Amino acid sequence: MNTLNITFPLGRSDVVSMLQHxxxxxxxxxxxxxxxxFQRPQHLSAEKIHTGVTGEGNRxxxxxxxxxxxxxxxxxxxxxxxxxxxxxxxxxxxxxHQHLYNVDSGELTDVYDAEVDMVxxxxxxxGLRIIDTDIVFKVTSR
Amino acid sequence: MNTLNITFPLGRSDVVSMLQHxxxxxxxxxxxxxxxxFQRPQHLSAEKIHTGVTGEGNRxxxxxxxxxxxxxxxxxxxxxxxxxxxxxxxxxxxxxHQHLYNVDSGELTDVYDAEVDMVxxxxxxxGLRIIDTDIVFKVTSR
DNA sequence: ATTGGTGCAAAGGATTTGCAGTCTA
DNA sequence: TAGACTGCAAATCCTTTGCACCAAT
Numbered sequence: 001m002n003t004l005n006i007t008f009p010l011g012r013s014d015v016v017s018m019l020q021h022x023x024x025x026x027x028x029x030x031x032x033x034x035x036x037x038f039q040r041p042q043h044l045s046a047e048k049i050h051t052g053v054t055g056e057g058n059r060x061x062x063x064x065x066x067x068x069x070x071x072x073x074x075x076x077x078x079x080x081x082x083x084x085x086x087x088x089x090x091x092x093x094x095x096x097h098q099h100l101y102n103v104d105s106g107e108l109t110d111v112y113d114a115e116v117d118m119v120x121x122x123x124x125x126x127g128l129r130i131i132d133t134d135i136v137f138k139v140t141s142r
Numbered sequence: 143m144n145t146l147n148i149t150f151p152l153g154r155s156d157v158v159s160m161l162q163h164x165x166x167x168x169x170x171x172x173x174x175x176x177x178x179x180f181q182r183p184q185h186l187s188a189e190k191i192h193t194g195v196t197g198e199g200n201r202x203x204x205x206x207x208x209x210x211x212x213x214x215x216x217x218x219x220x221x222x223x224x225x226x227x228x229x230x231x232x233x234x235x236x237x238x239h240q241h242l243y244n245v246d247s248g249e250l251t252d253v254y255d256a257e258v259d260m261v262x263x264x265x266x267x268x269g270l271r272i273i274d275t276d277i278v279f280k281v282t283s284r
Numbered sequence: 285a286t287t288g289g290t291g292c293a294a295a296g297g298a299t300t301t302g303c304a305g306t307c308t309a
Numbered sequence: 310t311a312g313a314c315t316g317c318a319a320a321t322c323c324t325t326t327g328c329a330c331c332a333a334t
Contacts, residue, residue, distance in 0.1 A: 027289065027332090046323080061291040066324065082224045085299085087323060100264065103273070113264040121279070122242065122255040128281040131245070137264060138274040169307090169314065188298080203316040208299065227324085229298060288333085295326070306315075 006094060010038035022075045032058040033068050034077070041093035043081060043108045049090070083108065083136055098135040104142065111137065148236060152180035164217045174200040175210050176219070183235035185223060185250045191232070225250065225278060240277040246284065253279065 010018065015034040019026040036053045037044065044052070050065045069090055073080045079091040083101050089108065098111040121130060152160065157176040161168040178195045179186065186194070192207045211232055215222045221233040225243050231250065240253040263272060 025288080025333095029290070059291095063292075063325085064290055067290080082227060085222075085224060085230060088227060098264070100266075100270075102270070111264040113262070116261055116264065119258055119261050119277070120255065122240070122253040122258065124242075124281065127283045128242075128244070129283075130279050131282050132280040134276070134278045134280065135261070136276045137272050138276065139266065139270040140273050141269050141271075167308095167313080171315070201316095205300080205317075206315055209315080286334090288331105290331075291329090293327095296324085298321105298323090300321070301319085303318100304316095306313100308313080309311095 006038065008038060008040045010035065014038075018077070022077050024071065024075055024077070029058075029060045029064050030068055030071075032056070032060060033065065034072075037072075037078060037090070037092040041091075041095075041110070043089045043091050045087045045089055047087070079132070081108070081134075098137065100137050100139055103138050103140050148180065150180060150182045152177065156180075160219070164219050166213065166217055166219070171200075171202045171206050172210055172213075174198070174202060175207065176214075179214075179220060179232070179234040183233075183237075183252070185231045185233050187229045187231055189229070221274070223250070223276075240279065242279050242281055245280050245282050 012031065012035060015031055015038060016026045018038075019030060019034060024030065032053050033049060036049065036056065046062075046065050046069055049069065050060065050062050053060050053065070069078070069088075072078045073090065076094075079094065081089040081091050081099065083089065083099070084106060093110060095112075098113075098116055100109045100111050101107075102109075116135060119133070119135070121133075124130070154173065154177060157173055157180060158168045160180075161172060161176060166172065174195050175191060178191065178198065188204075188207050188211055191211065192202065192204050195202050195207070211220070211230075214220045215232065218236075221236065223231040223233050223241065225231065225241070226248060235252060237254075240255075240258050242251045242253050243249075244251075258277060261275070261277070263275075266272070
C-alpha cells in the first residue's frame with residue numbers, strides 16, 4: 001500500500017500535494033474534507049466527517065462525503081474500518097498499526113506494538129496478492 | 143473464548159447439547175437455526191440463514207433469525223464477521239483461524255497457517271481483556 | 285463540447301423495534 | 310401466571326442512486 005509519512009496536522013498545501021500524489025484532483029470539497037481528516041490521526045464515520053466539515057463553515061453535501069471517502073479509500077488515502085455494525089469508519093492514520101475495539105463502549109484505539117508485525121503472511125492461491133492486513137483485538141472490561 | 147471441538151455436520155442432539163453448554167435454552171427455532179449453521183464450517187449472512195432454514199421446511203421469522211444470531215454471537219456459539227459493507231456474516235467455524243477476503247469478488251475464505259498464531263498480544267490498559275482477535279488479509283487479483 | 289464533480293431528494297436495503305400472541309416452567 | 314420467546318409489520322438509518330446543474334479543460 002502506497003503510504004506517506006504524515007506529520008499531523010496537515011495544512012491546506014500539504015493536503016493538496018497529498019491528493020495530487022494520489023492522483024486525485026484537489027477540488028474544493030475534497031481539500032476541505034482531507035483537511036478535516038488530517039488534523040490528527042482519527043477514526044471517523046461519514047456522518048461525523050460531514051458534520052465536522054460543514055461545521056467549519058464549509059458547504060459539502062452528504063453524497064459528496066460518501067463519494068469522496070469511497071475515492072480516498074480506493075486510492076489509499078485513508079483506510080476503511082469495518083468493525084462497528086452500525087457504520088463504516090475511516091482511519092486517517094496511514095501508518096502500519098492495529099486496532100483495539102472495546103465492545104462495551106464501542107471505542108476504537110490504535111495499537112502499535114511492534115511484535116504484532118511478526119505475523120507471517122498466509123499461503124496465497126495463484127494470482128492473488130495481499131493489499132491490506134487488518135488486525136483487530138476485541139476487548140472487554142467485563 | 144469458550145470454544146468446542148466440532149465435527150461437522152452436527153446432528154440435532156449435538157446441537158441441543160451445544161446450546162445447553164452455552165446456557166441457551168434450545169427452542170425449536172434455535173435448534174433449527176443451529177442445525178443449519180453447523181452442517182459445515184461456513185460464513186453466512188442473516189438472509190442466507192433465513193432462506194436456508196425456511197427452505198428446509200422450517201418456519202422461522204426474519205426477526206427471530208436476527209435475535210438468535212445476536213444471541214449466538216454474544217454467547218460465542220458463532221463469530222460475527224464484519225468485512226462486507228453490505229451485511230454481517232456469521233462464522234460457524236469456532237476454531238482459531240483467520241480470513242482471506244477477496245475484495246474483487248467478495249469471497250471470504252478461511253486461513254489456518256500456523257505462523258499467524260505467533261501474533262503477540264498488545265499491551266492492554268488495566269482491566270481490559272481480549273475476547274477475540276480478528277485477522278483479515280484483504281487480497282486482490284488485479 | 286465533453287468530461288468530471290457536486291448536490292439534492294428519493295430509493296434501497298440490512299437491521300431493529302413495538303407489540304401482540306404463544307409457549308413453557 | 311410470570312417470564313421467555315416468537316412473528317409480523319412498521320420504523321430506522323446508513324448508504325447508494327438518479328439526475329440536473331456546474332466547473333474546468
